[in-house]
Amino acid sequence: MAVRNPAAIRNVALAGIAGGGKTTLTERLLFTTGATTRMGTVEDGNTVSDWTKEEQDHHHSLRPSVIHFEHEGHLVNIVDTPGLSDFIGHAIASFPAVETVGIVIDAGRGVETTTRRLMQIAAERNLPRVIIINKIDEAQVNLEELTESIRERLGSACVPINLPAAGRESVINVFDSHDDNAATEFSSVEDAHTAIVEQVVEVDEALMEEYLEAGDPDALDKGKVHAAFEQALREGHLIPICYVSAKTGAGIDQLLHVFASLLPSPLEGNPRTFITEDGSEMQAEPDADKPTIAHVFSIASDPFVGKLGYFKIHQGTLKSKSEIHIGDQKKAIRISHVLRPQGKENAETDAMGPGEIGVIAKVDDVGFDSLLHQGHDLDGLHLKPLPLPK
Ligand SMILES: Nc1nc2c(ncn2[C@@H]2O[C@H](COP(=O)(O)OP(=O)(O)OP(=O)(O)O)[C@@H](O)[C@H]2O)c(=O)[nH]1
Ligand SMILES: [Mg+2]
Structure with missing residues (x-):
């Protein structure tokens, strides 16, 4: 009986404050990958994740919900966890099931006490983390200042892996494939690409030397950069920041790429x-x-x-x-x-x-x-x- 190759599996728990948009994001991921044909909403009580009557009545997740989809040849399992403080224990209890914790931040609210707690608990459990800034469609939010405040409060290991495009209708990849001429809302593709590669190579002395000699992040061997990227995630030396709007769909393709192809598989994650x-x-x-x-x-x-x-x-x-x-x-x-x-x-x-x-x-x-x-x-x-x- 053939089973799925673990190299082609990704398991991610979404955790963060109540109302940050984890369930809406889960719904969007299912819809975008074709696992569903319509998007439900938390308000209408018809999301795939919040399937119990209590959740539908309260408009909040109350326990972890598991969904899956296929993307880029990988099976991705998402554990959508509750953010309400009385139920956060259930969120933490699901961490042993995943190789990565996606910390969802509400762009309008920034880093809150729960965000810090979840970041720390995931780190104590040796889990790679990725920060997902949701609700970038909220026009009044200054995403550059928000990114700076995340780095100040959660550490300089937090580095953008993509950037909101000018107008916020899409998001631009800055790590693996990248177009230096794309217009971003702040910073630039080139600067952000250099920043994330520099953060990655710091975990590998030999690669760091190669980089210093070449002076060009694109001159490095891609396989070596990928291996260092996985190591940096495992060691908590890199916490990629992704920008999305679960509501408009901006940044979802880029987030899916990060989930399916860049995050650790069960073979690459830290074992329990x-x-x-x-x-x-x-x-x-x-x-x-x-x-x-x-x-x-x-x-x-x-x-x-x-x-x-x-x-x-x-x-x-x-x-x-x-x-x-x-x-x-x-x-x-x-x-x-x-x-x-x-x-x-x-x-x-x-x-x-x-x-x-x-x-x-x-x-x-x-x-x-x-x-x-x-x-x-x-x-x-x-x-x-x-x-x-x-
Ligand atoms: N403007 C905007 N609103 C959003 C976005 N994503 C979610 N929302 C809204 O934010 C509210 C909370 O969304 P949920 O998906 O229930 O948040 P959650 O993180 O699952 O909350 P808990 O289950 O309580 O932890 C809902 O009213 C969503 O419609 C977004 O990208 N932009
Ligand atoms: Mg929810």
């Missing part, structure tokens, strides 16, 4: 650490042939389907109609299907491999933080507990 029954640490390996390790990061309840357990496969494969063990329970449980979530619609699959995010239904013994595995070799294994946020 687990604790074995005897107390020692082990790191999961995204290898389809190794024993299965799937971690349940969220639980939901559907009035028709019942209990749903959302999991990330950190190692091995999970097949439909197979037997699994939950935590250290002696008895195996037979699951019906491993499903690929799309809001409340869950598509049946035969099997899912390492790096995938899935859901199983109607397994009452599955709880938050449960570990799904097979056989008894991994009894008692659990995700390394992380310090609770202050």
